[in-house]
Amino acid sequence: MGATISRLSEKPNLWPWLLLAPLAIYLAIFFLVPLIDVAIMSFTEPRLSIANYQKVLTGALYQKVFLNTFMTAALVTLACLCVGYPLAYLMNASKPRTAMLILLLVTMSFWTSFLVRTYAWMVLLGNNGPIVAFLRAVGFETPPQLLFTRFSSTLAMVHILAPYMIMNIYSVMRKIDPVLIRSAESLGARGFSLFRHVYLPLTAPGIANGCVLVFVICLGFYVTPVLLGSPREQMIAGLIGHQIEEFLAFGMGSAMAMVLLAITLAILAIYHRRFGLDKLWG
C-alpha cells in the first residue's frame, strides 16, 4: 500500500502541461515552423551559400537602412520617454478618478486598431488635412510637407508606442512608497535635487522597461513607416517587405529578418542580464 502511494507521488503530474498544449501547438505551426523555414531560406535562396548575409552585413544600402532603423527607434523611444514620463507622473500624482480618466484615454488609443490610427494620421497630416489648412490660414504660403516624412512616421509611431512607456513607468511609480519621498524631504531634499537623487533613480527600472519594450517593438515596425514615412528613409521591416513583394528575393528578405531577430534577441539578452526579463511586463 505504502509502495503504491509513493510510486504515485513520484510520478510527475502531466496534467498542468496539457493545458499548454493548444497554445504550444498553435505556436509551433504558425510561428516556429515558418521561422525555421525563414532561417533555412536565408541560406538556400537562391542557392546554398552565405552570400545573402554577406550582402546584408556589408552592402551600403542595407547598412544605411539598419542605421536608419536604429536612429528612428532611438528617436521614437526618446520621444515616448519625454511624453510618457510626465504623463505617468501626472497619473500617479492625481486623484484616483482623474488617474482613471487619463488611463482610459491612454488605453483607448491602445485598443484602437493599428491601421485605423495610421490612416487617421494620414488624414490629419495630409495636404488637404486640417493641419495644413490651419498653417495656410495663419499665413504659410507653402506649408511644409508633413506627410510621408520622417516627422510623420515618427509622430505616428510615438502615438502608437507611448502607452507601453506610460504603463511601464506608471506601474513603477505607483509602487514607490510615499514615505521615501517624505523621508527625503525631512533630510533636506527639495525640488530638482529630490527628483534627481531620489525620484528618478527609483523610477529608473520603469524607464528601462519602457525603453527596451518601445525600442524593440519599433525595430520591427512595418505598417506605419511604410504608409506614413518617407520612401527615402526606409526602415528594415519595410525593406524586407520590399525585397519579397517587389523582387521576390526571398533569400535576401529572410537574411535581413534573421539579422533583425538576432539584434532584437541580443538587446533582450543584455536587458535580461541587467534587470531580468520577467520584469519587462510590469
Added chain:
Amino acid sequence: MHQYLQLNGITKTYGDFTALKKVDLTIEKGEFVTFLGPSGSGKTTTLMIIAGFEKATAGDVLVEGKSLSGLAPHERNIGIVFQNYALFPHKTAVENVYFPLQMRGVRRGEGLKKADEMLALVGLGGFGKRYPKELSGGQQQRVALARALVFEPSLLLLDEPLGALDKNLREQMQIEIKRIQRALGVTTIFVTHDQSEAMSMSDRIVVFEKGEIQQAATPLEIYHKPQTRFVAGFIGESNLVPARIGDAAANQAESTALGICDYAPTESAVTDGQDVTLLIRPEHIRLSRNPIEGRKNVRMQVETIVNYGDNALVIGKVGDLQMRVRVLGADVVIIKEGEECCISWQPEAVFVVPR
C-alpha cells in the same frame, strides 16, 4: 534654555473630526520624551505637525522660541526615523547616511567620511558598502538612525521605529537608541503604543488619548500617580475600583465592593462625597488563607489562575468587582481555582485617581 521645544495650543481637525484638541507641551533641550497612546490618539499627528508634513488647524510649534510654521519639512532641520525606516533602496548604507549632507552641500569625500563615522557610532562600522536589502531589520534601523542624526538636527523624531522588530532585537535597540541619544544629547521625541518601551526609555512620557494630553510626567510618576482613569488603566496592570470619598481629612473612601478603604495621602484636592477611582496595582496585593493584621483585608472568590512560572496572575471576584492579584510563583500553590481566599493591602497601595 529650558523651553527648547514648545507646542502652543496645537489643534488639528479633519472636517468634523477633531484629531488634536489644543495640545500644549514644552520639552527641554536634550530630553527624551515619549508620546504614548493607542492608535488614533493623536500622537503621530502631533509628530507629523512638528515635522511639517501636516499643517495644524490652529496653534504653533516653536524651537528655541522661533516659530516653525511657514517652514517646509526640508527647511526644519529635523531628523526623522520612520516606522519602516524608509531607506533609499538604490543607495548603499553609507550613501544613505551621506544623503542629508549631500543636500546641504557637503563635499563627497568629507561627507562620506562623516557618514562612515556616524555608522560606526550606531554600531555598523564596515557595513557601509551594503545595500539596504542586504541588511537585517535591526541593521536597517541603525542606518536610518545614523541618517537622521548625521546632519546634527535640532530635533530627532522616532515614529514607532521598533514596531517591525522581534522582541529580543527590540530590547537591544531600545538600549542602543538610548545610548546614542545620550552620547549626542539630541532632543528626542519617540512615538510608541508600547508602554513598556515608553517606561524603559523615556525621561518623560506624554500620554495621548482622543487628541488630548492625559498626563505628561516621568515614567515613575505616570505609573504610581496616574492623573486620569485612562492613564491608570493604560499603563501597567491595574485594579480600578469606583468609589466615593467618605472622609477626605482621614483619607477614607467608600466602595460598594470593598467597603471603607483607606488610601494614600493624595496631592490632588478631593472633597467629601466626590466620585473617584481607586487604583490598586496587582503586585501590591497579597494573597493569604486568613486575614493579615494591620492591612485592609477582603475575601475573594478565585476564578482563574494564570501561571507564568516566576509569577502568577490570580483573577477573582470580590462581590461583583473583578480583582487581579500578582503573586510570586512559589506562593500560588496555597490556592486553587474555585476556592475562597483573603486578599489584603496597605493604605499606601491605594491611589486616588482624580479624574
